[in-house]
Amino acid sequence: MFYLSIILLLTLISLAVYYVFLLQQRYQYFRRRGIPTPPFRFFFGHMKTLWNVPSFHRQLENWTKQYGKIYGIYQGTTPTFVVSDPDFLQEVFVKQFLNFPSRRQVLGGSRLRNVFNASGATWRRHRHVINPTFSAAKLKMMSPLINGCITNVMNKLKDHAENGNDFNIYTYYKRMTMDVICRCAFGIDTDLQNNPDNIYFKKVEEIFVRSIRSNSFFRLSQLLPELAYVIGKVFFGINMVRAFINIHILSLISKKELPELPSIWLFNRLHPIIEQRQKTPTSRVDVLQLMMQVMTDEKAHDDVQDTSKANYRLVKGEIISNIIVFMAAGYETTSTALAYATYELARHPEVLEKIQAEIDQLPLSNDDDDDSNDEMKKYPDYDIVAQMPYMDMFVSEVLRMYPIANTAVQRRTAENTIVQGIPIEKGTLIHTDIFSVHYDPELWGPEDPYIFYPERHQTKRHPMAYLPFGAGPRQCIGMRFALIEMKILLVRLLREYCILPGEELQSKFNIRERTVIAPEEVWIKLVPRNV
Structure with a gap:
């Protein structure tokens, strides 16, 4: 012994x-490889620094100024290229997409497989099913639904305009964008704007309250990537057990619940949405309908060689996971972009006037003009907002200065390859330093990139100079939907009102980096226009 x-x-x-x-x-x-890297600690790499800074991406921007457009960091023991060189990024996102097909998994072992976190053949299967929802024809059909949700928020904003008081408009944007995604993507009438205490809305909000980077399981998986799958299995297993206890035991004997991960809470309670749609078939073509048309009880087989349409099936769990992703992404990113847009309009009255001048030229009838020409429309739609070059420049400048979902713009190497003469091994991460790209004077001059100047978008730039929605085949699938929703809202808002800065516009703006990079509040005042 x-x-x-x-x-x-x-x-x-x-x-x-x-x-x-x-x-x-x-x-x-x-x-x-002769690549510079900031000082790091054994086992932790650069994570001790990145865990403790207010902004992960602003820290990357600071290092870029010191070490150049291509440098390396270690996320635990995982080598990660931090890149703001546009030619390098074009190789990764477009030219060598097959070598960089996926993002890094936040935590392995999750049952929440969806179009965002899937890779390889699984990603192609999800993307093929969902893509048709966001065609131009489908977006045109969604315009009345989007306008219906915007009418609700306009009615609420009218009270603030009449009272002349300052208020936080970001709150209304969040409710409206969740309302839009529920109606347009899933055919669900949540009446969210009149019922902000809706439990599903609250749970989606919780996803964005805390950064996943502060989670101990996430940190452990970063430090021990070889065990990430096991760590993820334990993490999600604990949450699934809590969910089972809450649903089947505590719900019968107590109003209290064990704490659950919001995404797991939603995953276990969204089944009625699918069951209701099965009971009441519809001719509507939305995300949910397209997914349900290919729903199967059999486990999907992601054969890389099999690209036939017959293999593009989704199981019920995958459908629910995609519902969660679209609820979260459609709600937070669009509302945050609108918040930034409103902030800049309040600070730049000359920009606001130019947009209003463009709006005044649109073929729109007055609200009380029932006898208007058939070609004149009461509310803007897909075709109308597509006729607005200055609005397009304005929105582009907002998203250039305030990129929101930067964490998504990364890739993981699937095979050993060479990019711009640099050998990159399988499993290496490529992380885009979006702030350095979006504020690079070589890419965005001659005007100072730190100045809000929509006209800079009249000049053609490098295809990788503008990355708020990512790039390449994995570019954000809902990009056009988000842009149309934003523009329709802005047209209707600025057609009726001027936006003035509230007294607490600056003091309560306070950008925070959690799951996305978002302000806390946007305090403004609405003044009716004299048109």
């Missing part, structure tokens, strides 16, 4: 020494 204990101890020591040796070799990754 004594000798066995000695052998076991020596084996453990040997494994520990070997592991330390492997880490030392891994930490030579960038040195062997």
Whole structure:
């Protein structure tokens, strides 16, 4: 027994020494390639620094100023290229897409497989099913639904305009965008704008309250990527057990619930949406309908060689996971973009006047003009907002200065490859430093990139100079939908009102980086126009 204990101890020591040796070799990754890297700590890499800074992406921007447009960091032990060189990014996102087909998994072992986090054949299957929802023809059909939700918010904003008081408009944007995504994507009339205490809305909000970067399971998976799948299984397993107890035990005996991850809470309680749609078939073609048309009870087989349409099926769990993703993304990113847009309009009355001049030229009838020409429309739609070059420049400038979902603009290497003469091994991460790209004077001059100037978008730029929605085949699937929703809202708002800065516009703006990069509040005043 004594000798066995000695052998076991020596084996453990040997494994520990070997592991330390492997880490030392891994930490030579960038040195062997001649790539600069900031000082880092053994085992933690650069994560101790990145966990403790207010903004992950602003820290990357600071390092870019010191180390250049291509440098390396270690997320734990995982080598990560931080890139703001547009030619390098074009190789990664477009020309070598097959070598960089996926993002890094936040936590492995999740049951929440969807179009955002899937990779390879699984991603192609999800994307093929969902893509038709966001065609131009479908977006035109959604215009009345979008306008219906905007009418609700306009009625609420009217009270503030009449009272002449300052208020936080961001709150109304959040409710409206959730209302829009529920109606347009899933055919659900939530009446959210009149019922902001809706439990599903609250749970989606919770997803964005805290940054996943502060989660201990997430941090552990970063430090031990070899165990990320197991760590994820444990993490999601704990939450699934809590959900089972809440649904089947505590719901019968108590009003209290065990804490659950918001996404898991939603995953276990969104089944009625699918069941209701099955009971009441519809001719509407939305995201949910397209997914349900290919729903199967059989487990999907993602054969890389099989690209036939017959293989493009989704199981019920995948449909629910996609519902969660679209609820969250359609709600938070669009409302945040509108918040930034309103902030800049309040600060730049000359820009507001130019947009209003363009709006006044649109073929829209007055609200009380029932006898207007058939070609004149009461509310803007897809075709009308597509006729607004200055509005397009304005929205583009908002998203250039305030990129929102920067974490999504990254890729993971699927195979060993070479980019711009640099050898990159399988499993390496490529993280885009979007702030450095969007504020690069070489890409966005001659005007100062830190000045809000919509006209800069009249000049053709490098295809990788503008990345708020990512780039390449994995560019945000809902990009056009979000832009149309934003523009219709802005047309209707600015057609009736001027936006003035509230007294607390600056003091309560306070940009915070959590799941997305968003302000806390946007305090403005609405003044009716004299048109």
